[in-house]
Amino acid sequence: MKKPLLVLAAALLAAGAAQADTLKKIKETGKVVMGVRDSSGVLSYTVGGGKYAGFHVNLCETIINNIRRDLKLETLSVEYIPVTSQNRIPLVQNGTVDIECGSTTNNQARQQQVAFALTTFVTEVRMAVNAKSGIDSIAKLNGKTVVTTTGTTSVQHLRKHERAAGLDFKEVFGKDHADSFLILESGRADAFVMDDYILAGNIANSKNPADFKVAGEALSVEPIAIMFRKDDPAFKKAVDDQIRAMMKSGDFEKMYKKWFQSPIPPRNTNPNVPMGAALKAAIANPNDNPMESYAKK
């Protein structure tokens, strides 16, 4: 029983430290703790057996390896900790997680609590539909049933659109993304409205990926970024420099193609999501702007 107590004491001490210095911590312990998600679509997901994969996981692993090289460390072990929407920010704040590589939207409210790297993915809220349904725009949702996942904010964008466009549709809720997709798959809903990478991930992992497609215009645009502790300019610079270098060399786009436009584990299906205009702009001009600056004019 002594060891957990020691760990707890160490965590408390770490939380008490005023200025974060992740690079120093990495050098001293020879270890990085990476926060990952179990089911954040193509960005971060589990392939079973405590192993994690995805675009953001791959990106972080590359960044960490490059930092190890730059710090001239022989070895640097990576510990993976699965986080959730509820606990990811507290775990980064108290030092349990050094770098979070899931699917966190960079917005102004969160910037008060944590820091974000350069934007590495831009998600658009769109819809997944049955490929044969003929639904290719939000206007065609009139009189249809739309499913979304409880506890997400996607539906708010749709409601605003509904009123602006004079549409009338029925709203149902799935209790998680898998449940929502099942509702679409079983025909109880005509469209599933959610972040595009989650839709793509669910379609790629479904029984018949060819039966579904992501369709329609974007309801909102949100930048997603790697997250770490606030007030640690040295670490932010180290991570940002790696991302910038990858964007410049074209390695970033190669990695995007590897996860979004080629067969991915565990089922070797191709999510087939071409890079959107907003992400292309973020590569051309690397930045860490919050969601608010993406609002439609």
Added chain:
Amino acid sequence: MDLQSKWQIFMQDRGDGVTYVDWVLSAWGWTLSIAACAWVLALLVGFLIGTLRTVPSKPLQWFSNAWVELFRNIPLLVQIFLWYQVLPSMFPALQQVPVFALVVLALGLFTSARVAEQVRAGIQSLPRGQFMAGSAIGLTRPQTYRYVILPMASRIVLPPLTSEAMNIIKNSSVAFAAGIAELALYAQQAGVELSMEVEVYLVVSVLYAVSAFGVNRAMAFIEARVRVPGYVGGSK
């Protein structure tokens, strides 16, 4: 933010012209409708099955025992999933049935097994002589049940039935898993949309408590009205 302006956020439009107050009232309506419909079904089926468990016929006993064991040995949340996802995928005709009806079936039949057990206990708590007295005055077995056994047993089981009726209000929250916009779903969705989880859960808890207590008072009123002085159970 002072307290008053915090609560005024509930008056806010959720995006399509519906305020959060309108929405919580509609969610409350769904909760009460599911509970009421399921309760009617549970009482009808429960009294039938509970009675069948006490009849001499072996096949009827076997059937009613199987019914009770089937519906009380599977968790309610799993039953909702069976009605909502599994059965419609096996029998496509069920896909046309409204989700509301499927949820009422799931909740009603689950509760019917519990009502049946209480009805059986009520019937078996009566002295055996009641059946004999029925035959002695020339009543058939169904008539004995109708005029002697069930009226007495019902009075005995009113207190546990009150608990069951209150439970069905609270259990209706599983309809959330079938995507019906009742109070539990409202709590989760509106809580996130307003970033006021604590306040929203408080409101929803109060509404559940008020509803269940209302049922409690209604059942107490029925208990008082059907009481027969000096009678088994229900007497003071």
